Amino acid sequence: MTETVDAARTATMAKCVVWDLDDTLWDGTLSSGDVVVLKPGVRELIAELDSRGILLSVASKNNHDDAMRKLEEFGLAEYFLYPQINWNSKSSAIAEIQRRLNIGMDTIMFIDDRAFERDEVVFAHPQVQTVDAADYLGLGSLPRLSPEVVTEDARRRRHMYLEDQRRTESELAHDGPRAEFLATLGMVFAISRAKDDDLLRLEELTKRTNQLNSTGITYSHEQLERLAHDPGHDLWVCELTDRYGSYGKIGMALVRREPESWTIKLLLMSCRTVSMGVGTVLLSFLIKRAAEDGVRLFADFRRTDRNRQMLLTYQLANFHVASSDGDDLRYENDLTVRQDYPDYIEVEIGE
Amino acid sequence: MNSEAVEQDGAAGIAADIRGFVRANMTALTTAELRDEDNIFEKGFVTSIFAMQLLVFIESTFDVTVPDDHITLRNFSSVELMTGMVAKLKAATG
Numbered sequence: 001m002t003e004t005v006d007a008a009r010t011a012t013m014a015k016c017v018v019w020d021l022d023d024t025l026w027d028g029t030l031s032s033g034d035v036v037v038l039k040p041g042v043r044e045l046i047a048e049l050d051s052r053g054i055l056l057s058v059a060s061k062n063n064h065d066d067a068m069r070k071l072e073e074f075g076l077a078e079y080f081l082y083p084q085i086n087w088n089s090k091s092s093a094i095a096e097i098q099r100r101l102n103i104g105m106d107t108i109m110f111i112d113d114r115a116f117e118r119d120e121v122v123f124a125h126p127q128v129q130t131v132d133a134a135d136y137l138g139l140g141s142l143p144r145l146s147p148e149v150v151t152e153d154a155r156r157r158r159h160m161y162l163e164d165q166r167r168t169e170s171e172l173a174h175d176g177p178r179a180e181f182l183a184t185l186g187m188v189f190a191i192s193r194a195k196d197d198d199l200l201r202l203e204e205l206t207k208r209t210n211q212l213n214s215t216g217i218t219y220s221h222e223q224l225e226r227l228a229h230d231p232g233h234d235l236w237v238c239e240l241t242d243r244y245g246s247y248g249k250i251g252m253a254l255v256r257r258e259p260e261s262w263t264i265k266l267l268l269m270s271c272r273t274v275s276m277g278v279g280t281v282l283l284s285f286l287i288k289r290a291a292e293d294g295v296r297l298f299a300d301f302r303r304t305d306r307n308r309q310m311l312l313t314y315q316l317a318n319f320h321v322a323s324s325d326g327d328d329l330r331y332e333n334d335l336t337v338r339q340d341y342p343d344y345i346e347v348e349i350g351e
Numbered sequence: 352m353n354s355e356a357v358e359q360d361g362a363a364g365i366a367a368d369i370r371g372f373v374r375a376n377m378t379a380l381t382t383a384e385l386r387d388e389d390n391i392f393e394k395g396f397v398t399s400i401f402a403m404q405l406l407v408f409i410e411s412t413f414d415v416t417v418p419d420d421h422i423t424l425r426n427f428s429s430v431e432l433m434t435g436m437v438a439k440l441k442a443a444t445g
Contacts, residue, residue: 277401303419308419309403311419311422312402312403312406312422313402315419315422315423315424316402316422316423316424316427317424318424321420337392337424339392
């Protein structure tokens with residue numbers, strides 16, 4: 001069967017809006033002793049962006065404790081992940097937020113009333129889109145901040161990042177080898193066939209995932225629905241859970257099955273799980289299955305400037321380039337090397 | 352980092368740096384012995400994040416760029432083979 005794949009690149013959706021505080025989120029300058037007042041409609045705007053799964057953070061030159069206290073008073077503190085409130089440059093604040101959230105620089109937007117600060121950020125990070133605070137009310141209708149569908153995972157996104165933050169804190173507090181720490185998490189990696197109510201999330205994953213993505217090809221809900229019910233394809237979805245909670249549906253694999261061979265058309269993992277090594281687990285699962293079924297295993301791969309880690313995941317799982325056409329590779333795995341799952345992850349397979 | 356040691360000791364220095372990194376960062380190896388010819392993929396599960404850290408370590412420590420077609424299970428399977436790859440890449444770039 002022929003696949004009509006939506007190869008047209010949609011403009012990158014933004015994942016995070018970083019806010020200045022003085023004369024941007026609120027009117028007035030906190031450190032000058034002004035009585036600051038939230039800009040009209042800002043509270044609703046923040047809640048709206050949060051409900052769409054857009055992450056929010058702060059880059060403000062202020063006394064950290066004073067500004068955080070003010071955000072608490074306004075009841076907004078909980079919305080902002082990794083707020084950077086100090087006297088360093090805004091570009092360094094953005095770099096820190098980008099590193100902590102582990103998202104692409106080109107998915108960050110920055111809103112500030114001062115042209116100097118916006119220019120300073122763009123000079124250091126040309127991929128960041130900046131917005132003049134005067135235009136703040138337009139944020140809610142920007143296409144980059146208006147995902148077509150908002151999945152359950154998106155609605156919970158901020159909470160999942162907060163769980164990540166607690167994991168990181170307890171990891172830093174843990175004295176001993178990383179394997180021991182990972183073992184304390186009680187990770188369960190569940191691989192199952194995609195059900196109809198997974199498909200919106202899978203569509204979203206194909207659009208949002210850049211680093212751990214084997215092709216970068218996006219699939220529409222309709223295409224995924226057809227593939228999920230097609231006997232010639234397997235559509236796998238992965239969920240990762242640990243004692244801090246669920247990471248949600250964080251990975252997928254699309255496999256085309258032919259009598260003598262399987263081709264992994266797409267393999268991707270959310271960048272939030274990069275440090276858990278689960279991409280290798282999903283690949284190991286497919287290798288084991290192909291070996292059990294006695295078929296040859298191929299994989300399509302399209303090299304982008306972002307997916308070197310996925311290339312490495314494939315090639316160190318013993319996939320070899322069988323043929324190539326520019327950036328498009330076709331891998332084959334001879335199934336001679338099969339790795340067991342790591343001790344610290346319990347793998348559950350549901351059919 | 353360690354560039355002086357590399358220049359003085361050549362391959363031995365490269366091997367020592369890589370061995371130290373693998374020993375310190377590979378989850379299954381914290382107590383096990385590691386010889387340069389041991390296959391690290393057989394010694395324990397190599398996660399994709401460890402492999403990426405290893406690649407970044409090699410590139411930043413020895414100032415080389417590992418091309419896509421050098422990223423193979425074989426080239427990364429032991430300290431000895433990684434050392435050989437680094438030495439070859441350094442020689443190629445002069």
